[in-house]
Amino acid sequence: MKKFINDVENVENEMLEGIVLAHPEYVARVEGFDVLVRADKKVGKVALVSGGGSGHEPSHGGFVGKGMLDGAVAGSVFTSPTPDQVFEAIKAVDAGEGVLLVIKNYTGDIMNFEMAAELAEAEGIKVANVVTNDDVAVEDSLYTTGRRGVAGTVFVHKIAGAKAEAGASLEEVKATAEKVIANVRTMGVALKPCTVPAAGKPGFELSEDEMELGIGIHGEPGTERKPIQTADEIVDYLMERILKDMDPKAGDEVAVMINGAGATPPMELYILNRRVQQILADKGVKVFKTFVGDYMTSIDMAGASITLLKLDAELKDLLLAQADTIGFKMY
Amino acid sequence: MKKFINDVENVENEMLEGIVLAHPEYVARVEGFDVLVRADKKVGKVALVSGGGSGHEPSHGGFVGKGMLDGAVAGSVFTSPTPDQVFEAIKAVDAGEGVLLVIKNYTGDIMNFEMAAELAEAEGIKVANVVTNDDVAVEDSLYTTGRRGVAGTVFVHKIAGAKAEAGASLEEVKATAEKVIANVRTMGVALKPCTVPAAGKPGFELSEDEMELGIGIHGEPGTERKPIQTADEIVDYLMERILKDMDPKAGDEVAVMINGAGATPPMELYILNRRVQQILADKGVKVFKTFVGDYMTSIDMAGASITLLKLDAELKDLLLAQADTIGFKMY
């Protein structure tokens, strides 16, 4: 394992220290907890809390700030944070208007966040939650725990964050978040596995000519393992699955996110984007705004995901609303 | 070689297509050339042109926009762009106030940009240039071509760009760029090599327990190859070299950039940053602003560099001036 780390037991903590030291103008740490909150607490608004295992940076601490999250909770690498940590975040950000928890659909995340919500409600804090599940690689059926929440979650942070910043009520912010969730779809692919520091070795294996299609953000297996193909062929495969699920019509408007998994350079993400845009243009789907970069990473995995979000007038406005965070800026 | 590409002959072109398709609100391509210019040409100001081989994204096209560059020229991967391309960029951005070329100190870059400047001057365009050379890993002596230009170049783009945006003359913008160059120092380290698509195999080799200290942004060798150490030890080594060269005093103010080489995730960059800030705090050096992320990459190399820029009042103002580009936003 080759990484810039000191001690596998301490990567999460040292990372959080490094973030706060780098960006004191954006975030502060809740002392004694793995929780980042806005450097200046915003009062008189609904607060948003998200989080999950570490290793997805800039998710989630990188999205704490104006127009996005109020607090982010960092678990151990790829492990949901514990209820006490989430509870601390809720307490720290609540400004009396209630707190919306944005949870990615994983058993662990849901149980830990729910326990935290129970603790918060017992203290009289109004809490609501939404569960993101944008990954079309996983079948959403009675026989699974449903689709995984992946990179599309970033759009939920952005748009629900803008809604909260605009002064909407907890119910309204939750409804907007759910609208995003209903309209966002993602699928990913990995070329090389990632290594959890505490594990010390790659989480799965791919031979020199293989790729894993439909990969999850923790390296969970996807739909198919195949010999590696060209960028265009890979995009065609992913887009077919996404478009089959969301079925946008000619004239529909979408936002696009080409998300890097951590070890994939911008060059390759842009080559993927080229084909995504060609396909959408061919279908007459209008691209309202495109985001290319590392938003929801899987530590040092080489891979990428494609996210489409179908937009209406409200979502377009909120997507373009000001945001000022470490990892996402919009003016 | 595992990459999202279609054809090794075409990566640069397809990448540029992907960038323009993603961000038409920021950049446009000069038709038939590998040149990106601002989507809305700014008139009545000195124009800035930078560029170099591809593979350093978001450098340089990602810094085209308000408050930074007016044009960026993309050569083949790791190969200086040719004079005709640079000339085209100069012609496209010149608004009558002259053009400053920001060149990184490599023989090829200097010769190609100089030939372009000769072509431009022959057409009556006022051209000046600065050469960045921030890499302390390389000795600056009579017996070398001088220090390499690496990640510190991004600060030159930012600050000279702000100066130009504020309406300064070509001479003034050049003088400010040179002040940045005189005060910026960088050193890098690689854990894993990068693969130039056309070469198809890694540019150098490092065994599972080795790192290369003082690496260049094209994988050029550095000062030492060593068994891998902890993040803190690595930072100590790099900072010692940088501080020896720039020798900031207690009370001095600096900007810090922890730059990722392409395949290194934010988690590790922040762990490096933590130690950098500790060292500066111990020395009483004040950190004015910190940047952590991929600014000057080496395709898919796993590695990082540390840049310090000593600031005065002018540089501080210009560093915080508005910038709105794909890869660097400041408000």
Next chain:
Amino acid sequence: MATKAEVLDFIRVYADKMAEHRQELTDFDQAIGDGDHGINMSRGFKAVMEKLPTVEDKNIDDILKAVGMTLVSTVGGASGPLYGTAFMKAGAAVKGKEELSNDDIILAFDEAVGGIQFRGKAVEGEKTILDSMIPAINAIKASIAAGKSMTDALVDAEAAAWGGVEYTKTIIATKGRASYLGERSIGHQDPGATSMAYAFQAAREVAAKAGN
């Protein structure tokens, strides 16, 4: 029956097992999950071992609740709330007790499994912790009802637990991360069912030592 010393011993032996089998559990989780179950459980029980000295003078219920709270706040993932809730519920079931009768033990197990089901909303046969836990508890009840000692009942329980672990190899996961794999989860042993089987192994060893 079980004394407080035996309960404490059980916690220590189980903590040792989680450290010892850290890699094995992680490897199982790597095959069908995200490769952290052993890391999570051993981190949690390491914290339990640090916590234990501060509570070992208290009643059994306080000890079990402290273990549960520690697990909830250090394990994370799916197993944190599940194991944490189990210990907390077991504690609540034996409020005020300084020693546990066989009925107390059975009640504690029932409450523990109820807590896991409340949290995780799973039933038997979904390739989870429950697939070793429920058969083990049923075995205890049957053996005690048949007049066996708790030590012997726990021998049966452990055997049933491992039987459940074997059974998880034959079924599709429909809960937790392994459910994403669908058919491909068949053939793999569930990490959570395995870590739970070690709990019955630890209980059996402690009971045998004590001779209950």
Next chain:
Amino acid sequence: MATKAEVLDFIRVYADKMAEHRQELTDFDQAIGDGDHGINMSRGFKAVMEKLPTVEDKNIDDILKAVGMTLVSTVGGASGPLYGTAFMKAGAAVKGKEELSNDDIILAFDEAVGGIQFRGKAVEGEKTILDSMIPAINAIKASIAAGKSMTDALVDAEAAAWGGVEYTKTIIATKGRASYLGERSIGHQDPGATSMAYAFQAAREVAAKAGN
């Protein structure tokens, strides 16, 4: 002397060599540079081969200038301006010629090397293109002065060029990317000196075929 057909033949043979030795030159550059010299040169000469049909009816100077311009605009890096300038300067030296005398050839070489030195500001012994080029040109001059044919002079030139390539292994680079290596550049052969030696090899082969 050299006819236009031979000049064209030289360009084609040299282009073939750059394609053929693409990997070798790249490997040399990987050791002490950035591993693209063969890629750069073969890309440039591929473009030259595409350009050639559009200029082969013109005078020799126009052909050489077209080759130079094509190299300048397709090679990039350090070698693009250097090789490009060399061909452009050689072209300018033989303005209007439909055939080259030996004096013309020597003048063209002198101008070419002058162009490289103007652009690159290097002298012999810095581990560059010059280290094979200057000895080769000196050998031509000496052999022609000694009354040899151009074919024989080019045999001597190629030998001198390869001698220069060998010499580059013994010296420290003080120009170009290899200079960052300092002492560590010793023992490695310079890629640019090597690609230049192939130019003399190509010229020797073409002259031998033509029997000048």
